[in-house]
Amino acid sequence: MPVSTPEHATTHDLTSAGFSTRAIHAGQDPDATTGAVVPPIYQVSTYKQDGVGGLRNGYEYSRSGNPTRTALEEALAAVEGGAAGFAFASGLAAEDTLLRAVLRPGDHVVVPDDAYGGTYRLIARVFGPWGVDHTPADLSDPDAVLAAIEPGRTKLVWVETPTNPLLGIADIAVLAAHARSAGALLVVDNTFATPYLQQPLALGADVVVHSTTKYIGGHSDVVGGAVVVADGAQLPVGLTGPTGTTSVADAVGYHQNASGAVAGPFDSWLTLRGLKTLAVRMDRHTANAQAVAAHLAAHPAVTEVIYPGLESHPGHEVAARQMRGFGGMVSFRTGSEESAVAVCGATRVFTLAESLGGVESLIEHPARMTHGSVAGTALEVPADLVRVSVGIEDLEDLLADLDQALAAGRDA
Numbered sequence: 001m002p003v004s005t006p007e008h009a010t011t012h013d014l015t016s017a018g019f020s021t022r023a024i025h026a027g028q029d030p031d032a033t034t035g036a037v038v039p040p041i042y043q044v045s046t047y048k049q050d051g052v053g054g055l056r057n058g059y060e061y062s063r064s065g066n067p068t069r070t071a072l073e074e075a076l077a078a079v080e081g082g083a084a085g086f087a088f089a090s091g092l093a094a095e096d097t098l099l100r101a102v103l104r105p106g107d108h109v110v111v112p113d114d115a116y117g118g119t120y121r122l123i124a125r126v127f128g129p130w131g132v133d134h135t136p137a138d139l140s141d142p143d144a145v146l147a148a149i150e151p152g153r154t155k156l157v158w159v160e161t162p163t164n165p166l167l168g169i170a171d172i173a174v175l176a177a178h179a180r181s182a183g184a185l186l187v188v189d190n191t192f193a194t195p196y197l198q199q200p201l202a203l204g205a206d207v208v209v210h211s212t213t214k215y216i217g218g219h220s221d222v223v224g225g226a227v228v229v230a231d232g233a234q235l236p237v238g239l240t241g242p243t244g245t246t247s248v249a250d251a252v253g254y255h256q257n258a259s260g261a262v263a264g265p266f267d268s269w270l271t272l273r274g275l276k277t278l279a280v281r282m283d284r285h286t287a288n289a290q291a292v293a294a295h296l297a298a299h300p301a302v303t304e305v306i307y308p309g310l311e312s313h314p315g316h317e318v319a320a321r322q323m324r325g326f327g328g329m330v331s332f333r334t335g336s337e338e339s340a341v342a343v344c345g346a347t348r349v350f351t352l353a354e355s356l357g358g359v360e361s362l363i364e365h366p367a368r369m370t371h372g373s374v375a376g377t378a379l380e381v382p383a384d385l386v387r388v389s390v391g392i393e394d395l396e397d398l399l400a401d402l403d404q405a406l407a408a409g410r411d412a
């Protein structure tokens with residue numbers, strides 16, 4: 001049975017609408033039955049058929065399709081400028097499904113040399129034993145990426161920009177051209193930048209993935225992931241998908257249903273609620289982060305500040321060209337592991353926690369927390385590195401908190 005793609009009647013054309021209009025309205029027309037102005041939580045597993053095979057709007061069973069999830073998927077596709085969106089139970093579930101849809105044993109993948117730790121673990125430790133090879137490369141150096149691509153064998157170039165936690169910047173348009181000429185797909189993990197600040201598909205990427213757990217959800221209350229596929233994106237040269245086509249969207253849709261790691265209705269609803277305010281939140285995250293970065297750069301207890309919005313950042317010009325703003329993530333070094341750990345333990349407004357992208361500010365020590373799983377690999381991060389996810393609280397409170405924590409770190 002082919003997967004039925006539920007059809008959602010969109011009454012107004014949003015193709016030329018601005019970002020926030022799409023985020024608030026795409027896939028989210030008032031409910032046909034009641035006029036409810038936001039899509040209801042369709043907490044349901046199955047749907048009455050009008051005679052055998054007589055599906056209403058394509059809905060059959062909620063793994064295959066659920067109206068709340070459809071609303072989220074249409075909104076995600078609209079904000080990324082893609083042809084099809086797919087929502088998953090987590091960012092890693094989204095990545096896993098995409099990788100299974102587009103790779104086969106014997107294939108090779110180029111990965112960032114400071115990729116999100118969980119992405120690296122998935123590719124190296126889960127896909128490795130299934131016969132998928134990988135090469136870490138410094139994505140801020142297009143020649144290094146070109147050197148890592150093995151024509152004929154490399155089927156996918158995985159891009160993060162900015163990277164996590166070192167905030168490296170990759171030139172998406174240049175890497176997309178390199179991937180295309182090798183017959184490989186370019187996938188961009190757009191979690192850090194968000195579709196508001198960066199539009200990878202317009203820059204030539206084939207697929208965007210997200211951990212919607214972060215900025216899109218935005219309130220640290222839901223785990224989710226997304227895959228958005230560019231219009232017309234084709235599987236790597238030589239591969240035909242399970243539906244008999246070479247369409248990436250067909251293959252991902254088939255795998256989403258066949259593997260089943262879908263986003264549930266309540267999670268979809270929360271994520272959609274977050275998406276509506278993404279633009280206003282990102283403006284504030286970005287303004288606060290820029291000010292935090294400047295403040296830290298002038299602080300005697302900080303040896304280096306890494307933020308693409310600083311002119312000292314080697315990727316500043318590329319970031320300025322391909323991003324609307326530089327985002328809410330700032331990393332800095334304190335000179336020693338002890339002081340970095342002490343600073344992380346001394347903040348009062350910044351909460352010591354993994355994850356990022358919520359309205360509240362978070363602080364963490366990557367080497368011992370988020371990036372513990374890559375210790376001893378090419379992706380190991382400096383021991384004196386501190387990463388902050390700058391929230392949307394009042395700036396003065398954030399700066400004062402960092403100052404008192406840095407003072408505590410200096411005494412450590």
Ligand SMILES: *Cc1c(COP(=O)(O)O)cnc(C)c1O
Nearest residue numbers: 090091092116164191211213224
């Ligand atoms: C968190 C994160 C992921 C993984 O997403 P989950 O929702 O935690 O599964 C992938 N990429 C990046 C950049 C992330 O920050």
